[in-house]
Structure formats: structure tokens, C-alpha cells
Amino acid sequence: MESTILIVDDDKEIRNLISVYLENEGFRTKRxxxxxxxxxxxxxxxFDLVILDIMMPKMDGMEVCLKIRQERxxxxxxxxxxxxxMDKIQGLAMGADDYLTKPFNALELMARVKSQLRRYKKYNHDIQGHHGKHLIEIGDLAINSDTRxxxxxxxxxxxxxKEFDILELLARNKGIVLSVSKIYEAVWKEGFFKSDNTVMVHITKIRDKIEEDPKHPIYIKTVWGVGYKI
Structure with missing residues (x-):
């Protein structure tokens, strides 16, 4: 399946140039x-990948990157x-996977795009595996991975x-306790920091939505000192 790439830049010529190169390589693009x-x-x-300019009016790329990373x-x-x-470090700290300085070589950008897509798809494949099963049913809970x-x-x-990804990951590993770090690394695709309570916050929100009594959950169980399981 073709990958779809979002190009975000306030310079129309750069948007069009990147789009032409990507589409010549078989990618779909939106600008x-x-x-x-x-x-x-x-x-x-x-989208499978985002190419994001930092210096933009109204809202800069750093802030956009943070907003994307909240859910995607x-x-x-x-x-x-x-x-x-320091700009590179800040960009990567905000959640970017790679950083390229203008003026850039279009062929280098294409190489980096392909590299990031290969890594991302392999990571998803390794985590999810080929289950060949798009519908997971646990009690009254039904998860359709095709339609999400x-x-x-x-x-x-x-x-x-992100909430869907966490719930699906737990459901596909029914009965297995997954640590907070494993959940975070599988869903966010980056290293976990011990002080980060992101997973706990997302679990709380999922319980609020799927549990009849979130304080006494029947689906997502906490295994104290270890992690969570369904």
C-alpha cells in the first residue's frame, strides 16, 4: 500500500518541490x-509521515509537533x-524523528523519508505481528482494528x-501483564522515562470511556508494581 505523506510549509515552492519528488517515488502527498x-x-x-517546517506564521512547527505527538x-x-x-535538539525533544536544514538536497530528504517509513513499519510489524484477526471480542467489548x-x-x-492503540495492544495480549515502559515504547515508538505518567493518564481516560465503573474496572486491570493487563 502506498504511503501518504503530509507536507507542511508556508513556502509554496518548497511544498510543490517536495511533493513532486515524493510522488515521483510513488508516494501520495497532501500539502x-x-x-x-x-x-x-x-x-x-x-498519514504515514509528516514533513514539517519549523518557521511558520501563526503557529510554529515546534508547537505543531507537540500537538501531533499528543495523539499520533x-x-x-x-x-x-x-x-x-540547539534547534535540532529542541526539535527532536518535541517528538520529531529527524531534522534537515534548509537548503536541503531533495535526494537526501527522499532517503530520510524512506528510512523513517521502513523503521516505523517494521516497528509496527514487530509489535503487532501478523494475527490475521481484525476483530477482537472480550465480553461486551469489541475492537475492530480495520475500522478502529x-x-x-x-x-x-x-x-x-493513542487510546485505541493502547487498548488494542492490551487486548491482543489478553492475560499478559504489560509493563508501563513496554506499552509506552510500543505505542509512542520512543524510549520511556521512569518519571513519565503518560500511560497512566491514558489508561484512566480509556477506563472512563469503556468501564461501567472506572474505579472497579472489569477490562483493564492494574497489576501493582508491574503494569496492566486485560
């Missing part, structure tokens, strides 16, 4: 001229006219992309 257009597209299209895990390659090391729908009985429950 956004600012952060708000990009965030709207992200709500309706599942696809690779982000940042572009910047600045070459200082959650049903409790006949009622549909709406989860954010």
Missing part, C-alpha cells in the same frame, strides 16, 4: 500552508533554515488514536 490547515488534515486522513505516532521530519545544534472502532455492547465508544 498544508500553515499549522491550522495541517491539523485539520490530520483529523481526517491517516507517525514519523515527523522537521525542516528548518536554522542549523544551530470500539463497541461496548451496541454502543460505540470513541477513543483517541
Amino acid at each position: 498544508a500552508e500553515d499549522a491550522f490547515e495541517a491539523l485539520e488534515l490530520l483529523e481526517t486522513i491517516n 505516532s507517525m514519523p515527523i521530519i522537521m525542516l528548518s533554515a536554522k542549523s544551530e545544534d 472502532q470500539i463497541m461496548i455492547g451496541k454502543k460505540e465508544v470513541r477513543l483517541t488514536p
Whole structure:
């Protein structure tokens, strides 16, 4: 399946140039001229990678990157006219996977895009495996991995992309206790820091949505000192 890539840059010529190179390599592309257009597209299209300019009006690329990372895990390659090391470090700290300084070589950008997509898809493959099963049913809970729908009985429950990924991961490993670090690394595709309570916050939100009594959950169980399981 072709990968779909979002190009976010306020410079129309750069957007068009990157798009031409990517489409010549067989990728599908969408273009956004600012952060708000990009965030709207992200709500309706599942992108495999984002190419994101840092220096943009209204909302800069750093802030966009943070917003994307709140719910999505696809690779982000940042572009910047600045070459200082601190800008690169800040970009990577915000959740970017790679950083390229303008003016850039288009062939190098293509190579980095392909590298990030290979790594991302391999990671997903290694974590999820080939189960050949798109519907998981546990009691009244039904998870459809193709449509990314959650049903409790006949009622549909709406989860954010990250909440869905966590629930699906736990469901595919039913009965197995997954540590907080393993859940985080599988869903966010990056290293886990002990002080990070992101997984706990997301588990709480999932329970609020799928459990009849979130304080006494019947689906997601806490195994104290170890992690969570279904």
C-alpha cells in the first residue's frame, strides 16, 4: 500500500518541490500552508509521515509537533533554515524523528523519508505481528482494528488514536501483564522515562470511556508494581 505523506510549509515552492519528488517515488502527498490547515488534515486522513517546517506564521512547527505527538505516532521530519545544534535538539525533544536544514538536497530528504517509513513499519510489524484477526471480542467489548472502532455492547465508544492503540495492544495480549515502559515504547515508538505518567493518564481516560465503573474496572486491570493487563 502506498504511503501518504503530509507536507507542511508556508513556502509554496518548497511544498510543490517536495511533493513532486515524493510522488515521483510513488508516494501520495497532501500539502498544508500553515499549522491550522495541517491539523485539520490530520483529523481526517491517516498519514504515514509528516514533513514539517519549523518557521511558520501563526503557529510554529515546534508547537505543531507537540500537538501531533499528543495523539499520533507517525514519523515527523522537521525542516528548518536554522542549523544551530540547539534547534535540532529542541526539535527532536518535541517528538520529531529527524531534522534537515534548509537548503536541503531533495535526494537526501527522499532517503530520510524512506528510512523513517521502513523503521516505523517494521516497528509496527514487530509489535503487532501478523494475527490475521481484525476483530477482537472480550465480553461486551469489541475492537475492530480495520475500522478502529470500539463497541461496548451496541454502543460505540470513541477513543483517541493513542487510546485505541493502547487498548488494542492490551487486548491482543489478553492475560499478559504489560509493563508501563513496554506499552509506552510500543505505542509512542520512543524510549520511556521512569518519571513519565503518560500511560497512566491514558489508561484512566480509556477506563472512563469503556468501564461501567472506572474505579472497579472489569477490562483493564492494574497489576501493582508491574503494569496492566486485560
